[in-house]
Amino acid sequence: MTLVEHSPLTRKLSAFVALSEVELAVLERLHERRRSFVAGRDMVHQGQSSQAAYILSAGWVCSYKLQADGTRQIVDFQVPGDFLGLRSVLLRTSDHSFEPIVDIEAAEVMTSDLLDAFAQTPRLATAILWAASRDEAMVVEHLVGIGRRDADARMAHFLLELASRLALVGMGSKDGYDCPLTQYHLADALGLSAVHVNRVLRQLRESGRVTFRDGHVTIHDHDRLVDLAEFDPAYLDQIGPLLK
Amino acid sequence: MTLVEHSPLTRKLSAFVALSEVELAVLERLHERRRSFVAGRDMVHQGQSSQAAYILSAGWVCSYKLQADGTRQIVDFQVPGDFLGLRSVLLRTSDHSFEPIVDIEAAEVMTSDLLDAFAQTPRLATAILWAASRDEAMVVEHLVGIGRRDADARMAHFLLELASRLALVGMGSKDGYDCPLTQYHLADALGLSAVHVNRVLRQLRESGRVTFRDGHVTIHDHDRLVDLAEFDPAYLDQIGPLLK
DNA sequence: CGACACATTGAAAGCTTTCAACAGATGTGG
DNA sequence: CCACATCTGTTGAAAGCTTTCAATGTGTCG
Numbered sequence: 001m002t003l004v005e006h007s008p009l010t011r012k013l014s015a016f017v018a019l020s021e022v023e024l025a026v027l028e029r030l031h032e033r034r035r036s037f038v039a040g041r042d043m044v045h046q047g048q049s050s051q052a053a054y055i056l057s058a059g060w061v062c063s064y065k066l067q068a069d070g071t072r073q074i075v076d077f078q079v080p081g082d083f084l085g086l087r088s089v090l091l092r093t094s095d096h097s098f099e100p101i102v103d104i105e106a107a108e109v110m111t112s113d114l115l116d117a118f119a120q121t122p123r124l125a126t127a128i129l130w131a132a133s134r135d136e137a138m139v140v141e142h143l144v145g146i147g148r149r150d151a152d153a154r155m156a157h158f159l160l161e162l163a164s165r166l167a168l169v170g171m172g173s174k175d176g177y178d179c180p181l182t183q184y185h186l187a188d189a190l191g192l193s194a195v196h197v198n199r200v201l202r203q204l205r206e207s208g209r210v211t212f213r214d215g216h217v218t219i220h221d222h223d224r225l226v227d228l229a230e231f232d233p234a235y236l237d238q239i240g241p242l243l244k
Numbered sequence: 245m246t247l248v249e250h251s252p253l254t255r256k257l258s259a260f261v262a263l264s265e266v267e268l269a270v271l272e273r274l275h276e277r278r279r280s281f282v283a284g285r286d287m288v289h290q291g292q293s294s295q296a297a298y299i300l301s302a303g304w305v306c307s308y309k310l311q312a313d314g315t316r317q318i319v320d321f322q323v324p325g326d327f328l329g330l331r332s333v334l335l336r337t338s339d340h341s342f343e344p345i346v347d348i349e350a351a352e353v354m355t356s357d358l359l360d361a362f363a364q365t366p367r368l369a370t371a372i373l374w375a376a377s378r379d380e381a382m383v384v385e386h387l388v389g390i391g392r393r394d395a396d397a398r399m400a401h402f403l404l405e406l407a408s409r410l411a412l413v414g415m416g417s418k419d420g421y422d423c424p425l426t427q428y429h430l431a432d433a434l435g436l437s438a439v440h441v442n443r444v445l446r447q448l449r450e451s452g453r454v455t456f457r458d459g460h461v462t463i464h465d466h467d468r469l470v471d472l473a474e475f476d477p478a479y480l481d482q483i484g485p486l487l488k
Numbered sequence: 489c490g491a492c493a494c495a496t497t498g499a500a501a502g503c504t505t506t507c508a509a510c511a512g513a514t515g516t517g518g
Numbered sequence: 519c520c521a522c523a524t525c526t527g528t529t530g531a532a533a534g535c536t537t538t539c540a541a542t543g544t545g546t547c548g
Contacts, residue, residue, distance in 0.1 A: 095479050140309065140383065143317065143387045194527090213527095439497090439536090494544085496543075496544100498541090502537070504534085504536095505535085506532085510528080
């Protein structure tokens with residue numbers, strides 16, 4: 001079995017921990033229950049409790065919270081290799097919704113399977129918990145972005161974060177990546193109006209930094225984009241040895 | 245031993261789970277290493293890793309992230325009964341700083357002590373993880389607030405959340421509570437300028453909803469405050485049975 | 489008393505939203 | 519195959535919320 005055949009999750013974790021044959025096998029076995037979901041129909045609804053988590057293997061998902069006034073705030077996007085609802089399985093019922101942005105493929109993981117896997121391979125458990133804590137760090141960074149960055153920097157930061165996340169699972173490079181999000185998704189995620197998202201994107205494009213168009217992000221000038229966003233990828237990378 | 249002698253954490257957890265004598269004893273034993281920290285001096289610095297977590301027993305702390313341009317975003321406040329750095333112990337090094345807002349008292353909990361306690365009393369482990377997931381839900385709600393609520397609603401929501409959190413540990417009621425935060429703290433937490441915080445507070449006061457003054461929050465009209473904030477405390481409460 | 493932290497206000501400037509209108513692509517039903 | 523509705527993207531202009539700049543007041547503390 002060559003590396004490219006591995007799941008995105010395996011690929012992601014392998015970038016940070018050298019997993020043994022046994023650990024890889026356990027990890028791949030978690031992918032047994034294949035499921036598909038169609039774009040636009042919520043997988044999990046706000047307040048609904050679920051007994052399973054999912055490992056996203058293809059497609060994009062967003063997790064969001066709806067407000068009484070009808071506006072929504074997207075909390076995070078999930079791309080291949082990401083867990084979906086990991087927390088609600090380990091801890092308690094989810095309090096936000098998950099919506100597939102395109103048709104997706106995911107592996108359903110029952111709580112018990114996950115706990116068994118953790119018991120069998122503690123290093124794998126650590127690796128998965130690391131991934132979960134990385135997701136959390138992203139939410140915090142997202143909070144900082146909405147609270148303290150202006151629209152341009154916020155967008156720039158967001159696009160760079162995505163580039164970094166996708167590169168980790170081999171779905172793009174520093175030069176660009178495919179991205180199925182609409183400007184409405186960006187607006188709901190960044191706390192902006194769709195109209196302003198459009199203007200910000202235009203400005204980023206015309207300043208020669210990055211182009212978001214036709215489902216593809218093209219990074220023209222990585223340095224100046226990083227500069228504008230004050231992007232520091234530390235929160236995405238592992239600091240110090242992950243496993244002793 | 246009467247209830248009032250218990251630590252705030254015990255009090256908080258007891259509101260959701262009936263803990264046995266043994267569990268209560270284990271929980272109280274976690275409070276053995278008493279530590280004090282003075283206001284204003286960071287307990288943990290961004291990027292610094294720590295081997296211990298703390299259970300806050302008296303005083304207020306904030307966790308924040310500093311940006312390159314000098315602005316800061318406060319991610320969360322900790323009040324008595326809250327954990328501090330629980331995640332960085334369980335998972336990986338913290339990526340934000342903790343600053344005591346007033347002189348505080350906290351119990352230092354070593355990783356190993358915590359894991360021992362978890363092993364001895366699984367129900368206690370679940371209860372503590374529940375508290376951690378509640379903290380996370382607050383961060384998400386915070387994100388929603390900054391992204392999708394205007395300044396008035398954001399402030400109203402924040403003050404109501406604090407009321408609810410403090411009531412849980414017996415430090416206030418629906419009518420008000422003591423609060424050592426300055427308007428600068430509010431600004432850094434809510435993503436507003438200090439000047440605007442002042443104006444918002446004035447408006448809330450003059451509309452007869454709530455007064456924030458001299459270290460004390462007085463809620464004059466709870467209903468209209470809830471109404472303005474669209475405050476739904478569901479994310480703070482347990483949905484369904486916590487322990488089977 | 490002077491230094492300093494915190495709170496308060498007014499006015500001007502700036503960023504973002506809202507309102508409106510329009511263009512292009514896609515998909516469905518007649 | 520066309521008409522029509524829908525979704526997404528685009529743009530201008532006006533309105534609105536929030537910030538910035540400046541100045542002032544109040545209280546604590548050494």
